[in-house]
Amino acid sequence: MIRLGTPAVAGQAWWAYTTHPAMTTTTVTVLAGVQAARMARRARQAWRMRQFNATYIAPTLAALAGTLGDAPVRLHVSPDLGDLVPRLAKPMSPAEQNVRAWYGQHLEPVLRWLPDQTMRGWWKLQQATAPLTAKLDLFRVPKPQASGPSIGLVTAVPYLSAEQRNFSSAVIGAKIPATDLLERWDQVGASVTATWTVRNRPPSRVGYADLEARLSRLKE
Secondary structure (H helix, E strand, C coil): CCCHHHHHHHHHHHHHHHHHHHHHHHHHHHHHHCCCCCCHHHHHHHHHHHHHHHHHHHHHHHHHHHCCCCCCCCEEEEECCCHHHHHHCCCHHHHHHHHHHHHHHHHHHHHHHHHHHHHHHHHHHHHHHHHHHHHHHHHHHCCCCCCCCCCEEEEEECCCCCHHHHHHHHHHHHHCCCCCCCEECCCCCEEEEEEEEECCCCCCCCCCHHHHHHHCCCCC
């Protein structure tokens, strides 16, 4: 595809430029602008991920080396766990606040108009086709539900004692400021896996209709 496609695309672009130079230049400029925006967005995400790793991942792995030694360790921390990402943000200067406020009042509504209208149309289409899609759901294979943001630790050590597990849990709790987590250890196999998931909070208010819907499923 590269060997045959690159000369074909280059020849087609040259033919388009020789026949329609103004239109070709405008198209190339628009495509270049879109690509530059995508690259800037990816660079921003990579920079924020680098800050995230430097703040949470690297120090936690260094602290775990005291009990796990030189064994290979993989640590995954969901960026949307708690308020980890907002903590990386530095306070804005008054000039930056003014620029962001002007952008939000003048440019953001214009840039968001077309995506918002498109999304509203998509929602209306979903509502209109809801009876048909509800019947099609009977033929779909159910997918496992996502457990939400979590912390995952995998180490090549085949077994960890209770003291080592307590030390690892203390390190995770101290280096990653996330509260109200459920801890689960799995030591079956050649490696040890630990997972900390967010505890599902109970609803703040429950009505009689919610209880009545579950009474029939309760045991005697």
